[in-house]
Amino acid sequence: MFKPLILYIGLRYTRAKRRTQFISFITLTSVLGIALGVTALITVLSVMNGFEAELRERILGMTSHTTITGRYGQLDDWQSVAERVRGLPHVEGAAPFIQGQVMVNADRQVSGTLVQGILPDYEPKVSEVGDKMKFGRLEDLKSGEFNIILGAELASYLGVFMGDKVTVITPQVNSTPAGILPRLKRFTVVGVFQVGMYEYDRNMALIHLDDAGKLFRIEPAVSGLRLKLDDLFNAPLITQDIADVLGNDYRVSDWTKAHSNFFRAVQTEKRAMFIILLLIVAVAAFNIVSTLVMVVTDKRGDIAILKTQGLTNLSVMGIFIVLGCVIGSVGTLIGTLGGIALALNVETIVPAIEKAFGVQFMAADVYYISEVPSKLIWGDVYWIAATAFFLSLLATLYPAWQASRINPAEVLRYE
Template identity: 60%
Template sequence: MFHPLPLYIGLRYTRAKRRNHFISFISGTSMVGITLGIVALIVVLSVMNGFHKEIQQRILSMASHATLTDPYGGGMTDWREVLQRVRAHPDVVGAAPFVEVQGMLVNSSYVSGALVRGIVPTEEDEVADLREQMVSGSVDDLADGEFRIILGRDLAAFLGVGPGDKVTVVTPQVSATPVGIMPRLKRFTVSGIFAVGMADYDRNAAFIHLRDGAKLMNYGEAVSGVRIKLTDMWEAPRLSREIAYDLGGSYRLIDWTQVHSNFFSALAIEKRMMGIILFLIVAVAAFNIVSTLVMVVTDKQSDIAVLRTLGLSPARVMAVFMVQGTAIGLIGTLIGMFAGVVLAWNVEPVVGTIETLFSVHFLDPTIYYISQLPSDVHLADVLSISGGAFLMSVLATIYPAWRAAQTQPAEALRYE
């Protein structure tokens, strides 16, 4: 049979403010501490999710979900047949051949290393968003035999070139000349500039036509490999294995989680550690609940003794004070969860208002590629934060409630 007496008394103690205002104040600060801790956790983790999503989108806008290459590092001669077989896979959205050249770009006295990738503009659209990243010029300007090149914004700025200027591409391939062995080099005309917002591409990447790249690498009709875009990038490891199996296992296939594993692992660790650090705010608030209940137990010694004399068992006395502490934690958790989600959804206008009022820029657009705070609220984060805070609040009530249950009526009423 359900006996709501501990619940009634515990909630009454939570509301009572007549005898000791200081205890009520401590209870209020504990509740506010839990609320602020949850709000801070939800907002910070949502902003971190937003940044991670933005960075991920920028990386994958240029990187393929999977890359198929020759296992021995040479050129792939049967790439046309491979391309047809890959495109026939039901989970493949698009595929495109490429030639990759690790070389140097030279303009006058300026020299910079770069990854030069040969592409077919119309087919590259199937696996990357280069067309949407163009600042000047067009991807379609890359034509076979024209020896044109598209540079990243930072790379072009370092070399001091723009559309119409010339740069020299120097490759590791060598050619025999009357004066000896010389590296292969070719003059290209800059036809466009792109900007992704990631230094890996804007500072270190350039694009040329596929056939021009094959000539530079002396591949003839071969290519370096095939880039693949899948229906679900999160299933890239599994789908890559399926595609490799369908092709007979004679090719090397790596997916984006392998190429960028260190980077995304670092982001995950950063988020996890930030969550642990910020959760200490909730832990401090939970300790406040302990101190609150200890003072309440001390203040209510005579009340506890009377209740014990009237037949209330130690377990139900313990339940009274657990109800009081749990109520503080529950209210703080619910308010914090609601306020945190609302603030996380509106963090961009809130930050914009603060910047306008105080004439500051938290993310200066002249310095940072991301000039606004992105936010991505994950239900799993909200539930884990709120659940963890509530659980900690409940655990904080156990020791003070146990101390209350150990009260001896005769000792407590001796001096009353």
């Protein structure tokens, strides 16, 4: 039975005497090891949660939750399809698009990019690109004027700005008396957007839907219809319902198919990082074993006397379990508080370190995101703290069991 006496003795053993300073040092390193491991685990998982949330927001801010196309890669009756799907549950908006790969030329700079034809009035219903405009507005794309909006990185690479001309070269060709020549068209830059993701800022341009139809010679058809849903995490089920309504004449897909490998890789990396960092906590927790073994060796005489006075083996185990739990709980508490404080201030601390040392941890031309985001999920904090405490408790069992097996007669014979 666990008595207050056990708690009292266990807590008293946590205080060092002069002859046990080395044991106290080992105890301190165990506490600090657990604290550092828990802090690192909470901080790293929060940063990975932040990356995942930021990537999902930016990617899904530019791509559709659901896409509808025809059997042969284009949609001839997008207006009627849009009317049919707008009345369906969970569908918040629909917008047509035409897209294709082109070469964009400005002076001596040439770059391959994805051109997407949109309707400025419809696009805000399905994407956030209108809120990401650095210069100009979506409304500056007017039918027949052949205006173009470029990603910020693409505009910088081409060396163009508002009002400059660029030449768009398509894969289609024209047959002329001089031979087969590529189709090209001059566009005027009327805007620059910056999503904050290199993939879009460097490799995407927007033009009016009518101009795209003429450029790619598919008018009045479009490439497809983009939909925005009220619950993007339920997109597969909603998309299947839409496909059932439209029938087999249309191809319907959702964002999880287009980006499933990417987000699955992020989740796998998060699990792997959790296991790797948990091993740090485990190593620190099992340092408690060596600490308690030394305490048991040092307190053999005390244990023998207590057992002669009627203390049971289970009570002796309880004393050292209390001691190990105090070490584990203190380390876990310090690590949890430190991890929470660090996770909540990562976005302030990292820029300060970069400025102080003149370094950049996340280069914009290499990574999707150039800042270090953080998203603290309290469920992760609870799991990490509980796991660290459980490992600390587990580490106390063997030394406590060894202490309970001490024979008072053998110990006191040499006292």
